[in-house]
Amino acid sequence: MPKRVDHEQRRNAIIEALWRIAGTSGLEGVSLSQIATEAGVSKGLVQHYFRNKDEMLVHATGRLRERVGERIAHGLAGLPAARTSRTALRAFLAALLPTDDGSRTESLVANAFLIRALKDPAIADRFRDGNTQLRHAVVGLVSAAQAEGDLSADLDPARETDILLALVAGLGDALLLGHHTETSALAVLDHQLDRLAPG
Amino acid sequence: MPKRVDHEQRRNAIIEALWRIAGTSGLEGVSLSQIATEAGVSKGLVQHYFRNKDEMLVHATGRLRERVGERIAHGLAGLPAARTSRTALRAFLAALLPTDDGSRTESLVANAFLIRALKDPAIADRFRDGNTQLRHAVVGLVSAAQAEGDLSADLDPARETDILLALVAGLGDALLLGHHTETSALAVLDHQLDRLAPG
Numbered sequence: 001m002p003k004r005v006d007h008e009q010r011r012n013a014i015i016e017a018l019w020r021i022a023g024t025s026g027l028e029g030v031s032l033s034q035i036a037t038e039a040g041v042s043k044g045l046v047q048h049y050f051r052n053k054d055e056m057l058v059h060a061t062g063r064l065r066e067r068v069g070e071r072i073a074h075g076l077a078g079l080p081a082a083r084t085s086r087t088a089l090r091a092f093l094a095a096l097l098p099t100d101d102g103s104r105t106e107s108l109v110a111n112a113f114l115i116r117a118l119k120d121p122a123i124a125d126r127f128r129d130g131n132t133q134l135r136h137a138v139v140g141l142v143s144a145a146q147a148e149g150d151l152s153a154d155l156d157p158a159r160e161t162d163i164l165l166a167l168v169a170g171l172g173d174a175l176l177l178g179h180h181t182e183t184s185a186l187a188v189l190d191h192q193l194d195r196l197a198p199g
Numbered sequence: 200m201p202k203r204v205d206h207e208q209r210r211n212a213i214i215e216a217l218w219r220i221a222g223t224s225g226l227e228g229v230s231l232s233q234i235a236t237e238a239g240v241s242k243g244l245v246q247h248y249f250r251n252k253d254e255m256l257v258h259a260t261g262r263l264r265e266r267v268g269e270r271i272a273h274g275l276a277g278l279p280a281a282r283t284s285r286t287a288l289r290a291f292l293a294a295l296l297p298t299d300d301g302s303r304t305e306s307l308v309a310n311a312f313l314i315r316a317l318k319d320p321a322i323a324d325r326f327r328d329g330n331t332q333l334r335h336a337v338v339g340l341v342s343a344a345q346a347e348g349d350l351s352a353d354l355d356p357a358r359e360t361d362i363l364l365a366l367v368a369g370l371g372d373a374l375l376l377g378h379h380t381e382t383s384a385l386a387v388l389d390h391q392l393d394r395l396a397p398g
Contacts, residue, residue, distance in 0.1 A: 024318075108317070114310050117376060119223075124376070131378050162379075162387045169372055170365030177316060177323070179330050180361070188361045195394070 085144035284343035
């Protein structure tokens with residue numbers, strides 16, 4: 001199936017181009033022509049794969065979810081085999097922080113999409129699904145860490161998940177803006193996690 | 200000085216127009232002509248007050264800070280005279296959440312400016328100043344609540360401020376996206392504040 005692979009590669013190359021533009025200058029006034037130039041293809045080819053900019057943006061949010069998922073998986077894979085759920089929880093949350101070029105771009109793209117999500121139900125649905133998956137995973141890790149005795153049994157996993165995800169989202173913006181460094185953001189996260197340990 | 204007042208009113212009317220556009224469709228591809236149309240004035244008049252779009256955006260971020268300051272002041276003014284610092288801290292943080300049309304627009308505008316801040320030192324400076332002021336105010340309220348015995352004396356006010364401000368920022372995005380309601384976001388905030396009470 002060499003043809004099929006080729007199509008997917010081209011499609012991904014176009015999305016990656018949109019991505020690079022969104023990560024450096026936002027989605028402000030980005031045109032199909034600009035995206036074509038950035039991807040090194042013709043505008044016609046872009047239009048062959050995506051009917052319009054909105055369709056491309058929906059694809060780009062899908063790619064965003066994939067990349068965040070890959071980043072989390074990578075963070076978890078870097079842990080020792082004898083990892084605890086508490087350690088996995090920390091690695092999971094840390095993977096959501098924009099601490100290198102790749103995750104920084106993801107955060108910028110997510111921010112660029114935020115206003116669009118408020119007007120575009122397809123993008124809003126993707127954000128909602130992504131958020132539900134994240135919550136589900138974090139609730140699972142909090143519960144497991146409670147079962148392992150590393151987090152207090154008294155905690156409501158759903159409530160703590162709400163706090164941890166909002167905290168990481170806020171720290172992410174602060175990192176982008178230079179109000180936190182990677183070190184200080186992780187220290188804030190660790191402080192909150194330490195507080196959840198059995199008393 | 201009627202002339203001077205008139206100039207300021209016109210300038211503000213133009214900024215309010217930029218504001219309405221940013222709050223509904225972001226800063227994507229917004230042009231001086233669009234802003235002029237929204238403000239009900241000529242493009243020439245817009246150019247009389249602002250040399251270019253960037254100058255207008257810097258003014259708009261200044262207006263953002265003013266509005267957030269007014270909102271916080273309003274939240275604090277609504278408290279009983281015998282308010283505690285703990286109550287003031289809660290009102291202060293709650294005022295930063297997008298819970299009505301005005302604060303929702305402010306959050307959207309702040310988000311629309313985030314990527315710009317990364318490229319534009321003038322806007323980044325304004326964000327940094329605003330953040331420093333916010334941190335200073337929250338550190339003061341946490342310290343005062345500790346002195347009044349309503350928050351644990353063991354806490355590091357700067358560290359707790361980092362957590363609370365990041366939490367509120369993350370909850371704000373979740374509110375905009377509909378992942379939280381006002382009630383659930385406030386419940387999350389209250390849960391974190393309750394945890395800071397003396398044991």
